[in-house]
Amino acid sequence: MLYIFDLGNVIVDIDFNRVLGVWSDLGRVPLALLQSRFQMGKNFEQHERGEISDEQFAANLCAELDIALGFEQFTAGWQAVFVGVRPEVINIMTRLREQGERVVILSNTNRLHCKYWPSQYPEVQQAADKLYLSQDMGVRKPEPQIYQKVLAEEGVTAGQAVFFDDNLANIEAARALGITSVHVTDAGVVPGYFASRLA
Structure with a gap:
């Protein structure tokens, strides 16, 4: 996945x-x-x-x-x-990769922030196989092309992907393409989703 x-x-x-x-x-x-x-x-x-x-x-x-x-x-x-990293999510990303799953970050972001956060939070980049950043891709969530570009680049179908985002519009756009999407409304959602899946 x-x-x-x-x-x-x-x-x-x-x-x-x-x-x-x-x-x-x-x-x-x-x-x-x-x-x-x-x-x-x-x-x-x-x-x-x-x-x-x-x-x-x-x-x-x-x-x-x-x-x-x-x-x-x-x-x-x-x-x-930037307030701080959610270590439980970093741990989940790391464990997924250890199990052979592919883990990427897809962010609406900008060069100013990307000059800053990688040095402040090196563990974030270390926990992901690849970063997909809107300012490099020329499109942003919730535009359908950004999801399609990620799927094409990764060589997977929508049915082989799970997406986590805190913005409901981004979630709905991904769901419309057939991607399993989880709306992250608080810090407990991601750990909750994986509680039984990463036993």
Whole structure:
């Protein structure tokens, strides 16, 4: 089987309020105001597909939030999103590979984050056979092509894959292609799924 894991809030806990907290302090803008303005719209999607640069993304987002930040200040906040690894998921990924299963990561992400998290969490890359990252692939979840590209690259059918993600839209898109998909609503879902399967 091919096991496909999302990164954020599946393997690594993330929290965008931490990002906004840093920007609030640096830009001297009330946190509640930033929270009311913050949305993951077209700018996010273009950045995750690699269609715009980190600098353009930062400028666009600062304009949307109406906050004056230098690029280094923006980056300092942006990397604050990462809270920490879920070690029980790393353990499951490692055990699956020891049993001869194929384990990959499929993440909507961007170059800024990929300059940061691999050095902070080396165990994540070590637990996966391959990383599929939206900014390298030119497509992002929940676009069907991203799942189709992974299946084709791995040489498996949809029926031979299991997908874990915290975003319901991504789950529904994968299910529509015939991929067994598990909606990760909290840290107990993945260990729960494998409790009887990895006995």
